[in-house]
Every structure is written in C-alpha cells, then in structure tokens.
Amino acid sequence: MSNKNNVTEAYKGWLTYKKITGANWLNENNKWLRTIVVKDHSEVMKSAKNELVNAICEMTDEEPTLANAVESSYQILLTTSKDNNVESLDELNEDGYVIQTIHSNDRSYISLTGKTDKGVLYASFHFLRLIQTRTNLDNLNIKENPANQYRMINQWDNMDGSIERGYAGESIFFENNKFTTNLERIKDYARLLSSVGINAISINNVNVHAVETKLITDEFLPDVAKVAEIFRNYAIKTFLSINYASPMQLGDLKTADPLNEDVRQWWKEKAKDVYRVIPDFGGFVVKADSEHRPGPFTYDRNHADGSNMLAEALEPFGGVVIWRCFVYNCMQDWRDRKTDRARAAYDHFKPLDGQFHDNVILQIKNGPMDFQVREANSPLFGALTETNQILEFQVTQEYTGQQRHLCYLIPQWKEILEFDTFAKGQGTPIKRIVDGSTFENKLSGIAAVSNIGNDNNWTGHQLAQANLYGYGRLIWNPDLSTEEITGEWVRATFGNDPEVVEQITTMLHDSWPIYENYTSPLGVGWMVNPNHHYGPNVDGYEYSVWGTYHFADWQGIGVDRTVKSGTGYTAQYFKENADMYESLDSCPDELLLFFHHVPYTHKLKSGVTVIQHIYNTHFEGVEQAIGLNERWSKLKGKIDEERYDNVANRLEVQIENAKQWRDIINTYFFRKSGINDEKNRTIY
C-alpha cells in the first residue's frame, strides 16, 4: 500500500467539499462562514475546528479566521460551555449537540454547542452537511442526541493485510503482519466514521489468528496506541478482538478455563498492561465457541462464566466485553432435520439472561442465520430483558453482492429496526430494544462489520459508500427515513445536480429488491458458492455441515420451522409474531420459505405459484439490473471519470452475474419440478 493517498472525489467520499458554484446560496450565507470562534482546546475540538476550516476553505475558497471570543456579528462558535442564548442544552446526552443561529442584541452567531467536545465535533460535521445540502443558515435550530450509546464498526482485518469478507482491497491497518505506516489514511477513515457519528471501532478480525493474538502484548500495543490516538481525536474508542485461548498461547498456562484462578489472574494482568498503554481503551470483542474458535465450552463453562471473567478483568479500567452470540453447531449433519441453526442463539443465550456482569454486552446479529439478503429477525431481541446488548449488522456485502452488485442496505436495516417484537406489547420495535430504552439497559447500541479496504474509493463499488454512510446516520437516529439518509449522502458525495441526485437516489432505493429478485427466493437464503459466498449454487450448502438447507425436492421447497410440524423455531418469538409466522396464511410471503416447506404449486398472496414467482422474479431481476446500467449511463459526463467508470464497470459485472443467477436458479427448479414457465421464457 502506497503512503500517498490519491485524494480524488472517489477517495473523499461524502466529505467531498466541492467549491460552491452558483451565487445565490453563497451570497446569502457566506457571512456566517468567515470566522470561527473556538472555546476549549481539546484534541477533539481541534478536529472539529480543522474539519470546519478545511471544508469551508474548499467550498468558498476563503479560509475562515480563527478567534477566541465572539466579538462581532456572523461567526461560528464551537463550545461546550453553557451559553444562555442556546435552548435546551439540558436535554443533551453525552454525545448530543445543539446547532442554533443566535440573533442577540449586539451580534449574530451560529452556536455549535455540545455537552462534551464530542458533541461539538458531531455538530461540526452536521453543520458542514447543511452547507453541502445548501440549507439556509440564518435560522438554524437543531437539537440532536444519538439514540444509541454504542455506535460501532467492526473491522474484520487480519494482520497479513487480508480482510475476511473484504471486497475493497486489503486492510488499511495492517500489511505483512505489521501495522501500516500510512497513518494518514487511518485518519481519513476516522474522519469518515466520525462524520456520521461512529464512536467505537474494533480494528482486527473476530477470528483472531496467531499473529493477531499478540495485539494485546508489548510487541504490538504501542502500535495499537498510535491508532487509538488517531481515533480518539475523532471521538472514537478503540477495541480489539481477542483470542479466548490467549492465556495458553501468550502465557504459559495449560488452560483457558474462565473459572481457573490463574487464568483470571492472567487476564487481570493483561488488562493492566493494555490500559497502561491505552488508558481509554474500549475493551474486548470476543467470538468464542463459534465456528471452531476456542471458548468456555471447552471447559464445560457457559457464556456467562466465559464473559464475566473477562469483564472482571476490564472493570477496574472502565472497559467492556462485547461477546458475540453467533454460536451454533457448525458441524451439523445435513441428514438431521431436527436441529435448526436458527434456534441456536436463542437457545444458548436466553437461559443466561440476567447472569452477565454489567460491563458485558451481548452482540446479536440481526437475523438468526447470517446476514442473508432476507431472513427473519433474531428472536433474542426482546427476549433478553436483563442483559446489555447491541445489534450487529453487516455493511460489507458478504451475501448481498460483495460490492460488485449494487445493493443499498439501509431499507433492509430500517425494516429490521422497525420490526415490532411485542416484547412489551404492541409498539416494542427492535430499535427501542437495542437503544436500551425498553429494558433500561446500562449499555446498548449497534455494531456492524465494515465494508472498507484500501481501494482508492474505500468500498470497491463507489456507491457502496452509501451503506457505510447510511449505517452511521441510521444508528445515530433510527427514526430517519431512508429517503432523508439517501438524500444527504448523494448530495454530499455527488453534489446537487437534480438529475444526478434523482438517478442515484432511485438506483439505490431499487437495488435491494432487484438483488433479492435474482438471488435466493422468498427468504430461504443461501444458494451461494461455498466459502467465498459469491455467485449462485443452489445446492452449495445443501449437504454441508453448516445447518443451511432449503430441502428442495421434486414437489416443493422450504424449511419447516413451525411448532406444529417443524423445528419449533417460531415459538421463540412473542405470541403475536409466533402466531403470524406459524400460520401459512399469515406468514409474509417474503419469508415464506424461511418458515414453511410448501409445494411449488402453493399460491402466494399475489396469486402466482411459488415456482412461477421464482421464474418471474429471476427474469425480472435481470431486466432490472440492465435498467440500473441504463440509468447510470445517463450520468456520463456529469460525474468524474473515476467514479463514473467504477460504477459502470461494476454494473456490467452485475448484469452478467445476475444472468448466471437467473439461469442457474430457474434451470435448477425447472429440472427439479418439471413445471414449465407459464410465459415460456428460456430455461436451460
């Protein structure tokens, strides 16, 4: 990786601050942008100031003057002090802020006020967004508190430079089993994350291999500290994924048993080591007893034993343990139709509710399987009433096109967050559980697997930047609509040309349903090539050990997860949802095959049969992918070449791959069912 970053618009992403052209907006608002007054001088405040100065300079060609006090009219004030002119400061939480245009007797100014310097930083990015979207600044009155306490990104980066499920180049953190020397790029990543409110990051893969195990040793802690400093200046706490067997692999212990006194002592010493070097270290992310990773099961201990031991070690320093719930039998016998992987997280963790220390957070994937294009929501949300928890999304598009296909995930995440669990009766959506409000959790929030690498545009597919942006914005405020988020991102990234905004916005909004159309149908999931998970393979996981089956035969398809005749998974939901999914009549079609095994001739609510639906959606999906390409081609000349070509090339790939999906899925089901397409289209 070169140390020279190629700072094009592709690289700048939504922090592209193009010179403002067209006189109107600037004429009216430029007065506000000429002087910045900074109270307090922490590193985070400096970041806020620098962001404002640099961005305003780029957009207006004038460098703002810095001042220490509000002296004349028309200034920007950055402060954490109480300003009696500003309303509702008392309602701010730790990261909240108020942006308000103050017109007092002798002066006018825009106050960016936070309860802490973090709030000021967030306010600054918000203020810049207002400029990017050409908002009039004369009468601002904005109060923002993030809904979620933890707003986290998980890097799945390995120290050899590879990224597990990474589709945008190599790691920006590591290469050749060392830390990168390109710290400037890490700073730019911190800027991108902070600008959308991310406040926590774990920098290494949850699958912790030999070298990465040593990240918590003197060999690498000084490097971790350097990275942590960069993130700290942007109000982001640094975490590390740890290897549960560290006491054996780093120490000379013969066990990693969480109840063994030597093991407990080892971790306590280890925590001291870490906090000596990084006093505000966030804590440990742990994938234990999952997909062959070591964990407490080895010693006949449960996950509460396992995580509480680490929690005790971190507690004196204010650290937390983020313990992943992705635990299931990954050596399942496909012949065993009683075991249901979807049940696993609930079955493992629900019985332990209330047994976790108060600095343990369970990290629960949005669905019970694994980030499919469509699956049910995890029944653990609402079921754990006395346990800190955060929800895990996947921004990296492992099962959603691997950033070669366009697949905008904000609509999917919105649906998930809005899903009513009925945990405390109607009106208990997942978003109100993971924000901690429903059960008054001490710690709560949302995490997600990052989609960035060292490709110049960060995300491989230029438009996949929208998923990272939207992730941050949505978890800051889950009440934002998809439209609001998309609108912000497109304007910040590509400017305000109405045709550009319109085309890209609608392309993004259409993309997830398009991808779903030509891939795995009706919620059944998988049907991908093993290991790398790209491209269609209907039986790819059918006879495997991974618990991921569709059970298609000559008559029908689907997984019976009902209580009546199946695995009983539906009973893990609260009654209203359990009843809805249990009944073939009320189960939503989009999840039909996730919950039921039905004949190909089963009629969907749309009136078409399952088999005809498969044919129809797969033919349509390809046409729609072709349509995306046509829509993009209209923007030629309106977007710089680097970004235009990137998307154009990937859309070509998407079309070809969508045809493979269409033909393989349709052929598979035609060869299996013998049922003709009613419209006699080509099936092989």
Add this chain to the structure above:
Amino acid sequence: MSNKNNVTEAYKGWLTYKKITGANWLNENNKWLRTIVVKDHSEVMKSAKNELVNAICEMTDEEPTLANAVESSYQILLTTSKDNNVESLDELNEDGYVIQTIHSNDRSYISLTGKTDKGVLYASFHFLRLIQTRTNLDNLNIKENPANQYRMINQWDNMDGSIERGYAGESIFFENNKFTTNLERIKDYARLLSSVGINAISINNVNVHAVETKLITDEFLPDVAKVAEIFRNYAIKTFLSINYASPMQLGDLKTADPLNEDVRQWWKEKAKDVYRVIPDFGGFVVKADSEHRPGPFTYDRNHADGSNMLAEALEPFGGVVIWRCFVYNCMQDWRDRKTDRARAAYDHFKPLDGQFHDNVILQIKNGPMDFQVREANSPLFGALTETNQILEFQVTQEYTGQQRHLCYLIPQWKEILEFDTFAKGQGTPIKRIVDGSTFENKLSGIAAVSNIGNDNNWTGHQLAQANLYGYGRLIWNPDLSTEEITGEWVRATFGNDPEVVEQITTMLHDSWPIYENYTSPLGVGWMVNPNHHYGPNVDGYEYSVWGTYHFADWQGIGVDRTVKSGTGYTAQYFKENADMYESLDSCPDELLLFFHHVPYTHKLKSGVTVIQHIYNTHFEGVEQAIGLNERWSKLKGKIDEERYDNVANRLEVQIENAKQWRDIINTYFFRKSGINDEKNRTIY
C-alpha cells in the same frame, strides 16, 4: 522435511528385504547368493551391484563377496558382455535382459545379462524379486524386454513444496522455493522407480509457475543436475516441465510466438544452456493452451507450430518435446449443450497428425475427460497414425479417493490398455498403439502422474504404493495380469504369509469396483466438490465453466454424445466402437450415462432401472467398504503397527466418507426423481 529418513518397512515399500526365515528355501538357494561378479563398472552397474549386495545381506545376514571373474561354482554374474552360455541375447532391446542359470562343465552361475548396463540393473531388481517370492534359483531362464520405450513418471511438484493433486505430504524435491537437501530420499525414490522399470521422470508440475519457470536458468540448473545424476545412476532420464512464455518471462522478448525468429533463437540458446549442464537431459514436458496456461494459440499458431519450434531447439542434443493433449475450452458456458469437452483433444490434434517433428511426442490422457473413476477411452488412440505418442495415466488418486480411500487402479489400466480400437481392424488394442508397434512410431510409451510425497510411506495410504508399483510393472509388460502384479507386490512388501497375501490381494482387487459403487454412477463422472475434488457434490460441476455436466432433471440423466441426437462424439471412434457406443442397446451399462441421456426408469442389462441401480450400488458400496475394514482387521498383529494403523485409520475415514457419498447421491436422486427405493432403505 527432516534429512533423516525414517527407514521403516512403510518407507522401504516393496524394497523391503526381510530376513528369510524358515530354512527350506534358504538351504536350497543360499549357495547362489555368496559371491557376485561384476563386469564393467559404470555408475548404473554399481547401482545394480549395490542393490544386490545390500538386499542379499539383509535377507541372508551374510554379505556377498565381490569378485572380478567367474572362478568357482555358484556365483552371480552381472555383465553386458556377450556370454556364449546365455541364450537369446540378440533378441534384447536397449533395456532388455536375460536371467539364466548356467550349468557349464566346470562351474554354475546365474548370469544377469543386459544389452546395456540398464538391462543389468533391471535384471538385478528382477532377481531380487525372485528371492522375495521364494523362487528356486537352480534353473532360471528369463528373458525380458520392456514393451514400452518411454516409461515415465510426471511429478506435479511445485517449488514451494506443495504438490498439485498430491495426497501424501509435501514434495521430496523442493521446499521453500529451493531444492531439498535430502538427496538420500530422492535416491530412494530412484531405487523404487528403477526397480519397476521406470526410465524417465519430469520433476516439476506441468503448471509451471513463476519460480519453476527459472528451473532452466543458471539459478537452478546446477540443482537439477544433481538430481539428474541421482536418477541417471538408476537409469532414469530427467525432464523438466517448462513455461511456454519463458522467452518473455526469462528473456526480454515481447512475444513467445513459435514462428518468431528471436523466440526460436532464444529456445536454441536455452537448450544449449541446459545441455551444457546436463548432457543427457531428457527434454521438455509442455502443458500449453490448457487451463489458462500460455501456448501457441495466443499467436494464432497451432500445436504443431508450437511444439516443433521447441523440438528444433532440442534436436541437436537428442532431446524430445512431450506435448500434452489436455486442451479444451475451460471457460465453457454450461448453457451451451453443443460444445462437448470430450471431443476437444481429438478435434484439436487429429487434424495435425503427421505435422509434428520426429522428436515431438504427444501425451494423451487415457480418457477424453480427466482421470474419472470410469470414462470412455480417448478416441485419439488409433486416430493418430503418423505421430509419436504416449499415454498418460494418473497414479495419484485425484478422482479416485485421494489416497484416503483404497482404490487399486491396475484393473482400470488393464482394461484401458486391452481396449480394442479397431484402428487396424480387430485386434488393435491401445497397448499396441502406445508401444509404437501398430504404427511403427519412432518414440512411444506411457507416462503417469506420480502419487508420492514426503509422507514416511511415500503414498499416504500404505496400500497406494501398489498403484505405483503396478504402474511400473504394467507398462514394462502390459501382458502381465493384474493377479501377477498384485502377487509380486504383496509378497515383496508384506512377505509370504498366505493369509496376509490372500487378504491384501483380494482387498486390492475389490477396491476399484467398490469405490465406483458409492461414487459417480454409470460412467457419468464428476459429482465431486469443486477445486479439491474430494467428496460428493452432485451439482458441484453442473453449472460451471469446465464442460463437465450430467444434465440430471426430474426425468433422467446423462450426456447425449451420440451422432443421432447429441454432440456427435461417438463418431470419433472407429466404426465398430462408434456403433457400439451410439446404440443404447449395445453401449455397455458401465458407460451408459457417458454416452446417453436416459430416463431413470431405463432398464439396464441387469434388469434393474437406472434409479434402482444408483440406490443399490450406493448402499452396497458402503457395505463393501465396511467389509474392507473387517478384512483388514484380521491382519492385526501380522503386520507392523505403522503400516497396520495407517491402513486401519484410512479405512475408517473411507467408510464415513462412503456414507456421505451414499446418502448425498441417493438423496439427490430421490429428491429429484421422486422414485422410491424398492427396498425402502433410508434415504434422506
């Protein structure tokens, strides 16, 4: 790899010379073994002498005396000189020999006479085999000429130590991109090969990567020369696989076009370099225009242009070009049912017959696809009448259980060699084509991909040694029966205990049909996991680019390769075979699905339907695999632990994996056809 070889019986293989116990044979024959007379003193003669001395010493506990002339009675004479007492010396070819017990007036001796020192070496190994099998030595009269001129082994070893399709550890030649320092092990490999008559070896993978491309440069040629010396002392010529793009990758040419004068000159200089260091170097093995390897197609030249250019460079030094015919479209669209990979080798090379220089040899795989458990024989055999050719077998068990399953391949190879091509009317078997006799080829023979690595027992599965042994013996003399070959190997390797001989012999003989039973049915092939090719995956290659399909749907299965309604492949055979395969009535059932697409309800000649045959053989195959294990367990205590446990452990793995095959294949076809097993056995 340690430089200390662990010289157990597992390691010694069929060159295990156990002390002879039981007095009878030794009492009668020991007189012959006390003195060895060696005429001529080439390095090969020394090898012959050393083999005899060491083996006799081990078997009799007495070291034979060496003498320069036959002086008293009862001696062994090694000579290439004409000995008037020995019959039929004139009938010997280059590698032939006579073993004869001479009783003349004043003395008795056993003469091991070769036309060259190579013959003497082969005679010595033969003589030792006579002792291992307890043959009375008093009246020997044996004349042997190898049927095939080239008796070759291809190593698919990479310089990083890995072996493509290797199932017995890492390379014995290379590690860490260097040559090994354990030359002793290479010598022991030379002994094993020479003992069964192998006379040529290519030491690196036909897929020649970056480092291996440099084997023909000064960087590595001295190392190649050291290895070549070891093999030379055992009458084995050394070859290298080369990268067709070498003039570009090693030289500074912009092209590798075979008709470009600079390219031609480059190769001529390169040949000089190689022969300066290794004057008896064998030549180049070339995989060109195959599976993404570079070749003449890049420059719109054909394979005759491509190979003749290299042949001209090697010709002054007596070297040859071995040019593989494994050329096909490996980017096929599965939707295209007209293109047939099976046709490819014939379609590419038949039109070029007669255009190759006389030091070019085409290397043709036994079948038109790729070393499947059962496939048709290549129609190129018999079709090329004016081209040097050698047949290629695969000893390494890529598609036949990867040396975790027992699969003795001699019976398969026998069938292939005996197959009547009708090229010159009835009675033109493949063995008489590849030995050069049918078309009086200047150069001819057989090559095979090796199955050895640095596992202590060489072949991973102890009993897989039999495939390497049998390969050598069979190509020396294709008229040997499987029973003769097996008998020799078992006695040489495990001794003469009748129960041991009986059990192992029958296990070997049953093993190929057993493996076929539970894997891919009726000649259709594949149904394996992509890339590594281990374990069942019915659709693993069905929607791929590799041209390897079965076209199973709800009604039937198989590839229609007939002229009448299919790809026309059958027409590549001579009329008798073409007619046999074209007709559903006369096509042998074992190849039914290779040639025809039939309904599951099609009745085989046995009277059972195709679907019932699939069910039956798969249930039976597992039972038979269990039977193999039971039979082996009877030998516990009769075989040393290392070898016993090795086989016992692998048979356990075989059984488990056979069950996976059974259940996945049966379930796949049940789910697709909806037809019940007549015997109602468990299908999932």
